[in-house]
Amino acid sequence: MKAKATRRKTVKPKPRRRSGSLIPGFEQRPNRLKPESDLQDMRWQKPLDYVRFILEDAARRTEQSRALFPRKFYRGDCHAHSQHSDGIGTVAEMAAMAKAAGLDFQFMTDHWGLTQARECRRHGLWVGQEPVAHLHHLGILGLTKVFVPGPDLARDVRAVTRQGGTPFIPHPTGWWPSRVYEPEAIQALNALPDPFLMEIVNGANNIVSAFDYTDAAAIALWDALLASGRRVHAMGNTDAHSPHGLGTVWNGVFAPRCEEAAIVRALRGGRCFVSEAPLLDMSVGAAGMGQRIGRRAAGAPLRIVAADARGLMRVRLIGDGKVLRAWHPDGKPVVNLTLPLPADLRTYVRAEAVSMDGKRGYTNPVYLALPHRHTRPIPR
Ligand SMILES: [Zn+2]
Ligand SMILES: [Zn+2]
Known part of the structure; x- marks a missing residue:
């Protein structure tokens, strides 16, 4: 037995024939990419291409939907990060992806100041900030000076407004996948002046679809605030930290022009809807x-x-x-509804839509100012 085993070891191995597992002629093909050579680049580039294809398709879809919708609107994202803070995309890469998504505007709101501003202007992006404070991050549009936050969210919100900026509350309950805010952070919203702007959908760390359980929590919080008599205008932003995350959710803004001041004024007035795809409008009288x-x-x-x-x-x-x-249009591309405002409502109405592929859209509310309206804090 032993001699036989030794003899077998000395036999020169023949090239392995894989009859049955490969088409003849493809012997050299499996595992052809070497990890140390082009594979690293391709692993970065290919997913970027795939995301771009998805966003280009979403842009075509929006153009087709626009033709079915009675109002003109501008479509854009107010919250994203570049390499000027903790993002991994350059400003140029972020701008290219925002363009592929067909967005009319894209803000770049880096965490650590405004060093992105010069590059953003060169690439047609608008500039905001998102300083990180004690309990919250604070979204800021329209300030040309760096804002340094303090320990008091309400004081910061007032200070930004006083300086001519537009503050907004990003990811009010936390962000995907595992950051969940403590009740203390959510209670801090009680001290904000009415109305204030708050993200109801935040796409941080998501690609393809922005919506996750943190957004379900943000919408539940939004409804609780609204039902307590607060006026809270909604925004939907990607919070993209890479080009792959852009375009998943956006604001459809009813502004007369696609200029930064006009867009921000409309956002501040709640004249916009939040969407992953469906277009929405609502009015009462x-x-x-x-x-x-x-x-x-x-x-x-x-x-x-x-x-x-x-x-x-x-x-x-x-x-x-x-x-x-609730209505079930069964795949129809347009729905027009008129009904009398229910008599016993106290605080607000809003509408929402879901497309056949699960994409979501939300109107901003129409607020009711009925005689028995009163405001109470969010219950603990
Ligand atoms: Zn943030
Ligand atoms: Zn952010």
């Missing part, structure tokens, strides 16, 4: 999104329009923290 309707609101015509060229699965009307009505 003469009041549009972000506006208040007075005492004789009950019975006023409530109008909702929703459009998505790829088809709508569900439209819902939400008021006072409850689902008031």
